[in-house]
Amino acid sequence: MTERAATTVWSGDLARGAGEVSLDTSKAAAFTVSFPSRAQEANGQTSPEELIAAAHSSCYSMQLSGLLGANGTPPERIETSAVVSFGKKGDGFAILGIALTARASVPGLDGEKFGEIAETAKRICPVSAALTGTEITLDAALS
16 A cells, blocks of 8 residues: 655635645645635646646546556557536535546557547546546547
């Protein structure tokens, strides 16, 4: 088992406050966050939704690569983007959905089989599994 850690230090109220998210395990980066940059324009800051999108796109690409390799058709290249929608829901805010788009170059694989493998990757990707309460769509095609 592995564990990864991140920490956020927040100062101030929601509307005017801000925080810094640090990637503690890797020490790869620290990011500024604020509610206005989350609910409106990013203005050079990240958000929980952008970090989820990064986690989901990288996890999905790894899962798809592994399944394609197990099929005997390792990919030359996979490009996955994830768009996480955030907005009003009921009395508060919520993640409204996630749209994955994947394009892959996979020699020797037809589009139908690729689609099957791509859907399986979406279903079993650990980040997808962690987000099962959220609608996740997939647009996957060979490039």
